[in-house]
Amino acid sequence: xxxVFSRFDxxxxxxDVRFQEGLKKVNILETNKDVLKLKIFFYNxxxxxxxxxxxxxxxxxxxxxxxxxxxxxxxxxSVKDRFAQSDxxxxxxxxxxxxxxxxxxxFVPLSFAEVxxxxxxxxxxxxxxNLDIKPCNQLPTVxxxxxxxxxxxx
Numbered sequence: 235x236x237x238v239f240s241r242f243d244x245x246x247x248x249x250d251v252r253f254q255e256g257l258k259k260v261n262i263l264e265t266n267k268d269v270l271k272l273k274i275f276f277y278n279x280x281x282x283x284x285x286x287x288x289x290x291x292x293x294x295x296x297x298x299x300x301x302x303x304x305x306x307x308x309x310x311x312s313v314k315d316r317f318a319q320s321d322x323x324x325x326x327x328x329x330x331x332x333x334x335x336x337x338x339x340x341f342v343p344l345s346f347a348e349v350x351x352x353x354x355x356x357x358x359x360x361x362x363x364n365l366d367i368k369p370c371n372q373l374p375t376v377x378x379x380x381x382x383x384x385x386x387x388x
Contacts, residue, residue, distance in 0.1 A: 239292040242277050242284050252280065255342070 247253050253276050260272060274286045344352075344359070352359050 238282060238284055239289050239296075241282070242274075242289060243293070245273075245277060245281065247273055247276070250276075252276075 253273075256276065257272065271286060274284060274289065278284050349359060358364070
């Protein structure tokens with residue numbers, strides 16, 4: 235079980251796209267315990283099974299309490315800094331190049347209200363192909379094949 239906790243401890247949550255997207259959506263980072271609970275939930279769901287109490291006992295035995303608190307506080311501060319940066323970027327309307335690469339690689343689903351607003355304003359909806367369909371103005375052709383017989387007609 236120690237190896238599970240050490241793998242969790244060394245897992246790179248900062249560069250995991252799914253974790254960062256989920257973190258933006260959850261938006262409850264009041265305490266350091268919340269960050270740890272979110273990480274445990276994510277790791278348990280997408281990587282491998284782990285429990286919070288077991289990890290806390292393991293970390294208390296393998297680290298000093300002060301270094302654990304520093305790591306969790308540093309994680310919480312880095313998460314809050316990212317939220318502040320993303321809010322500044324949204325306010326300025328600019329997008330960093332790494333974020334545009336992410337959008338091209340992964341489509342984020344829109345809510346019904348967002349799609350409705352985009353249709354009303356005439357904006358292009360991301361992820362949809364703009365098909366240039368034009369009528370051909372020709373009469374339909376007549377089928378030359380005979381009808382397939384139904385089982386009771388044989």
